[in-house]
Amino acid sequence: MKNTILTIVSIAALVGCKDTPTSADYSLQTPVDLTTQRDGEVHPGKKLMETQCYVCHNPSTGENGRIAPPMVAVKSHYKTGNITKDDFKDAIWEFVKKPNPHKAKMNGAVKRFGLMPYQKFDEKEIKQIADYIYDNKIDEPTWFKEHIENESNGKVQYRNDGKTYEQPKGTAGAQNSEGSSKSTPADRGLEYAMSTKKELGKNLMGAIQRKGTKEAVVFCNKQAYPITDSMAIAHNATIKRVTDKPRNPKNQASKEELDIITVFKNAVANNSKYEPITIVQNGSTQFYYPITTNSMCLQCHGTPQKDIPRDVLQTINKLYPADEATGYNVNEVRGLWSITFVNQ
Ligand code: HEC
Ligand code: HEC
Numbered sequence: 605m606k607n608t609i610l611t612i613v614s615i616a617a618l619v620g621c622k623d624t625p626t627s628a629d630y631s632l633q634t635p636v637d638l639t640t641q642r643d644g645e646v647h648p649g650k651k652l653m654e655t656q657c658y659v660c661h662n663p664s665t666g667e668n669g670r671i672a673p674p675m676v677a678v679k680s681h682y683k684t685g686n687i688t689k690d691d692f693k694d695a696i697w698e699f700v701k702k703p704n705p706h707k708a709k710m711n712g713a714v715k716r717f718g719l720m721p722y723q724k725f726d727e728k729e730i731k732q733i734a735d736y737i738y739d740n741k742i743d744e745p746t747w748f749k750e751h752i753e754n755e756s757n758g759k760v761q762y763r764n765d766g767k768t769y770e771q772p773k774g775t776a777g778a779q780n781s782e783g784s785s786k787s788t789p790a791d792r793g794l795e796y797a798m799s800t801k802k803e804l805g806k807n808l809m810g811a812i813q814r815k816g817t818k819e820a821v822v823f824c825n826k827q828a829y830p831i832t833d834s835m836a837i838a839h840n841a842t843i844k845r846v847t848d849k850p851r852n853p854k855n856q857a858s859k860e861e862l863d864i865i866t867v868f869k870n871a872v873a874n875n876s877k878y879e880p881i882t883i884v885q886n887g888s889t890q891f892y893y894p895i896t897t898n899s900m901c902l903q904c905h906g907t908p909q910k911d912i913p914r915d916v917l918q919t920i921n922k923l924y925p926a927d928e929a930t931g932y933n934v935n936e937v938r939g940l941w942s943i944t945f946v947n948q
Contacts, residue, residue, distance in 0.1 A: 670717075847940065
């Protein structure tokens, strides 16, 4: 197909973030920039928190099914005394940029959930999240207030001060952009990808914590598809996770997807900022966004023996005799969200 070359050239320009090329056949959406607040839009830190932190720190999971403390617990431990907003933002960034047990203020949480896995985050985005948390009353679980005061014997105070955040008129939150006539195809694609990531991540971390990594492999084998498919049905979209190095052969990327994986791999390797790629054509959208690794992934996708314990490797090899999905490091492109939906 002659258009493929044109698309890839356009995509390269887009990833390079220079401009937004269009062609007769493809209209590429303006990339979504989650870090700037546009008029009448939600606080950028709120959206970023919901997409990047709520996989683990969401306010809706019950006390027992959790894989990390709710964000209000983090706020209660960090917004202490008369701390200024700048110091608060620095303190959050200081931990998140490289979690370390010596820096942790939440020792009970480290014991219960394990240290927060290292993920590569952007300083500007983390500070926007912290800005939002500092200024606003954030959503919290109903059981939280009693829990924190009991558990710490009154040593840690419940803190969730700030304005009650009001959604600007005519917008829907990141959690509920469904039905928002204003959201662009790129916004919708990202929302579908992030909500599926959240659902998979929550279930995977829960399985690891409850049953150990080896059993979690069996869990992924049985549940990765049903969970992804149920999200696809909920969003009325086709949602695929594809890769150049498949564990499950059904996830092998197509020729076009492989080209896009290469583009994202280069962007990640060069530390350049990347944006989702959306191709709008004939009333439907094809959306692509990379899936990157964090330290938690390495116990099943890292280097055998060094990162992947022997019993875990045995289970992987039994279930996936042709497995190619090992040898990864932190912050590498493991694959691609490939999502298709009909435009509204
Ligand atoms: C993959 C799960 C996961 C994600 C995603 C995640 N966290 Fe965490 N985080 C944890 C866990 C588990 C803890 C509790 C253990 C600890 O304190 O390290 C934690 C603790 C924290 C703490 C308190 C650390 C301390 O003990 O002093 C901060 C601050 C924090 N997270 C910020 C964030 C922010 C901001 C984001 C989103 C940009 C985020 N986290 C995303 C799992 C996660
Ligand atoms: C407990 C082990 C385990 C952990 C931890 C794990 N995975 Fe996987 N992963 C699997 C298994 C098993 C499959 C195959 C699922 C299937 O059969 O559909 C898989 C499949 C995938 C796929 C689909 C492509 C393929 O190779 O089949 C992607 C993408 C992926 N994992 C990314 C990640 C990322 C990113 C992380 C960390 C955030 C992660 N995984 C953590 C076990 C794991």
